[in-house]
Amino acid sequence: MDKRLPAQRSVTITDVARAAQVSKATAARALGGYGTVSAAVRDRVLGAAQRLDYRPNALARTMATGRSGTIGVIVGDIENPFFGLAVRGISDRAKQDGFDVLLANSAEDLATEQAAMAVMLSKGVDGLIVAPSQKAERRHLDEVLARGRPLVLLDRDVPGMPVDVVEVDGRSAARLATELLTAAGHRRLCYVTASLAPESGDPTDVVLTSVGNRISGYLEAAKAAAVEPCHAAICFGAVTTQEAQDLLVALLGGPQRPSAILASDSKIALEVFRASKACGLTIPDDLSLVTFDDADWTSAVDPAVTVIAQPTYALGTAAAETLIGRLNDADRPIRRQQLKASPICRASIKRVGGLGSSAVLEQVSDHV
């Protein structure tokens, strides 16, 4: 015996048609608001629908029309407030145009991302917004396009893909962040990221373009400020909380410890906070800190953290808007949007050394 609840047959358009004594086609026209229906018949159909509490079956509609009114979204980590906020931006904007959102988590894993994508395609999403887990593998993304579904890349680019991209100008953002530090006199810096060290040896060649861009900006600014290359360090591999912690404790406990850290995201900044406490260091007296993302806690802690705020919510709305635009016009030219990040100076950077040029500081404040 099957113990499953028999999903009772709900009211269909055929039921409504019968109740209103018209054909299925006419009922569909009246309810769908297309074609022509006489006022009398329309009222009869609408009345019957109301009376029977008719709810159209979205699946059947999708099967017939090929459009589902659903946008698929795949991000690396829903728990991450960055993506949380971006997803809300997407949802809010999508809702404006009557789209629903189907959300999946790739856990920053390629196979999971591919599987999620397959599921979404098979569920008939009209288009996809994806924050790809890495830039190298693009076959599954190409396939989305091949199936005629538009795709928008969120926060991370896949070089060479002919698709719309909505990202943050991470290079300028990192340059800005670095200048904040060098202008305060710091000459021993370290950029800390969860990304793994690229095999190619080129630090900007990490799997995420967002991180790569930031590293570019960081190195550029360090060079421009004549920071010795060996003192513009990069610390890769702070993947899990524990790994980040171990890594940071080693870094901060070591003999060559940096005087300032650039955290690639707010999760890492939090670990910097934790690690500096563990090492008996005080921020900003012993260690200066800047991070990307204006996470809620950064302004509440002591000292409040100087951050490069990313337009996260706007990133989401822009991505949704771009996708919807392309849904309505497949021929529009491809757009690569780079939103600007903005620094929020708080109290986690300390001026060190004797004479820091204030030129850069002015330049920064100009920018704000």
Add this chain to the structure above:
Amino acid sequence: MDKRLPAQRSVTITDVARAAQVSKATAARALGGYGTVSAAVRDRVLGAAQRLDYRPNALARTMATGRSGTIGVIVGDIENPFFGLAVRGISDRAKQDGFDVLLANSAEDLATEQAAMAVMLSKGVDGLIVAPSQKAERRHLDEVLARGRPLVLLDRDVPGMPVDVVEVDGRSAARLATELLTAAGHRRLCYVTASLAPESGDPTDVVLTSVGNRISGYLEAAKAAAVEPCHAAICFGAVTTQEAQDLLVALLGGPQRPSAILASDSKIALEVFRASKACGLTIPDDLSLVTFDDADWTSAVDPAVTVIAQPTYALGTAAAETLIGRLNDADRPIRRQQLKASPICRASIKRVGGLGSSAVLEQVSDHV
């Protein structure tokens, strides 16, 4: 001219059948692994499917079978790490049984919740996991049941509803938290929540049972510790960050300021941190703090915050498991699961007054 990309017809089972020179029915049997198919034919069909890169259309399957392999999840705020983690628990558990997850945000708004629910039903979810935005209105929830779709309530109950519930034992949790405070000698407490003050006047009658339970536990424990009723205050309405801030500044700046605060969630605890800084108060010297939810920042800040950790991820997995169980057996008895929260003592509580009974502390440490 329609500028929309013509979603190219993908490979259907009919194409595969034709390529393998069998009927649609046989192809379906071979691909679906049901019925009987001769080995030779099966190989031919599978080969053709492989060659054509056939992907079954989940929508069509759902239409035919009535089951979608999808679980709908509606929470109040995806951005909130609490729900973020719970959703991951749900996703992970659901994936184990081959279910996908459709996620929606109610923004703690009833109308949005109802709309999301309608969308999900019309998209054919097999069942729903919902954190209802309030306990009073249950018509839309009843309707889910009436449509034969199982429903599991997450974190929040709707009294009187005949459904499975997975929640935290908030009453004991709050009792524990309060005891931590009273045992340290605190006699002027304040519970701060985002919920609005109930119209009935009964403080436990807030719209969220989760909060109501906590308040019950708080009042119980305060009474048991002989805290004067007027000093077991409750501060409602810290809805937005700004409102929370204003409210807390008024509370902490006032003449009757409490010596200890119980924050209803980690967002509020963060505002307590911020507000105490604004008021020039030091935690824990001037103000003790306990909060629910072991948010990541609580252990990194200074002082680290004593929290009542909720089994958030487990809440998610339990909810998914419960739903899947009921999907397989509609007749199983209704279960109301109450997971236990556990205190994590850190450094945000200071012992005050002369003689705090240590009996309760022992009791607490027994519990840990």
Add this chain to the structure above:
DNA sequence: CCTGGTCTTGAGACCGGTTTCAACAACTAT
């Protein structure tokens, strides 16, 4: 009164799967 156009409506195909049912083949038991 006949012709042509517009309005309104119903029959039926279609989307892409699943599933029932009957037909037929091969094989076993009588």
Add this chain to the structure above:
DNA sequence: ATAGTTGTTGAAACCGGTCTCAAGACCAGG
């Protein structure tokens, strides 16, 4: 040789909508 299984297959209905096409009603113009 005949009846009864069992195994394999295809035709067609079905899920619940949309949409094309043709037919009938009705009207105005010639």
